[in-house]
Amino acid sequence: MSHKPEGLIEVQGLNTCYGASHILHDLGFSVARGETVGLMGRNGMGKSTLLKSIMGLVKPRSGQVRIGGRVMTGRPPHEVSCLGIAYVPEGRGIFANLSVRENLQMAARAGTRGQRDWTYERVLETFPRLGERLRHGGQQLSGGEQQMLTIGRALMTNPDVLILDEATEGLAPLIAREIWRICGLIRESGISSVIVDKNWKHLTQISNRNVILVKGRVVFDGSSDELCGQPGLLDQYLGV
Numbered sequence: 001m002s003h004k005p006e007g008l009i010e011v012q013g014l015n016t017c018y019g020a021s022h023i024l025h026d027l028g029f030s031v032a033r034g035e036t037v038g039l040m041g042r043n044g045m046g047k048s049t050l051l052k053s054i055m056g057l058v059k060p061r062s063g064q065v066r067i068g069g070r071v072m073t074g075r076p077p078h079e080v081s082c083l084g085i086a087y088v089p090e091g092r093g094i095f096a097n098l099s100v101r102e103n104l105q106m107a108a109r110a111g112t113r114g115q116r117d118w119t120y121e122r123v124l125e126t127f128p129r130l131g132e133r134l135r136h137g138g139q140q141l142s143g144g145e146q147q148m149l150t151i152g153r154a155l156m157t158n159p160d161v162l163i164l165d166e167a168t169e170g171l172a173p174l175i176a177r178e179i180w181r182i183c184g185l186i187r188e189s190g191i192s193s194v195i196v197d198k199n200w201k202h203l204t205q206i207s208n209r210n211v212i213l214v215k216g217r218v219v220f221d222g223s224s225d226e227l228c229g230q231p232g233l234l235d236q237y238l239g240v
Contacts, residue, residue, distance in 0.1 A: 008033055008161050014063035016053045023049045024216040036187045038207035039196045046216035047196050051163055055087050056080045084112040084160035088150045096139035100130055103153050111158030118155040127152050144175030167197040212237045
């Protein structure tokens with residue numbers, strides 16, 4: 001009997017609407033322990049809506065979201081977060097009036113299995129730039145530093161899954177490269193992740209699996225090798 005990897009996030013038959021607009025159509029999606037999933041698709045295809053439906057920020061009309069085997073469909077975000085899901089939204093959402101140190105320390109907690117792998121010291125070691133700006137307020141940081149702070153803060157919760165929406169959007173190439181390096185470190189540390197980014201070349205280098213959405217439906221779900229071996233798919237669905 002083949003051993004199926006443990007599903008940390010399992011979404012089945014999800015239908016999510018904004019008013020009269022039907023965004024997600026009977027969508028299925030999953031993340032196993034230790035897996036890095038690249039979530040792709042052009043703008044407006046339902047990627048952020050899927051993430052918000054998982055996090056409880058948007059209530060699906062029908063379907064099911066299971067986190068660690070528990071049905072969490074439409075439960076509030078803090079309950080989802082307590083089950084080991086850390087969310088870095090587009091726009092970052094750091095506390096502008098708190099210092100870098102305060103932003104990090106307020107998030108510190110053990111993970112769902114009592115793990116404390118990501119300590120304050122380890123986060124600063126991973127993000128040396130933040131260590132140089134500990135007393136700076138969130139609003140004094142550049143866009144790239146804010147993104148580092150949000151990812152660092154998410155890691156302080158010792159999550160099972162890190163969800164990163166628009167990982168490098170609007171960042172200078174040098175900073176973007178640093179974010180990709182950190183995504184690689186997160187993968188190596190055993191944390192599962194779901195990463196949304198327009199740069200499919202970088203994304204497929206660190207993802208095990210890739211899912212492409214078109215108008216709220218999954219049109220591709222497969223490995224990076226499978227995806228990169230089908231340039232026609234990339235051209236058709238991602239416009240590259």
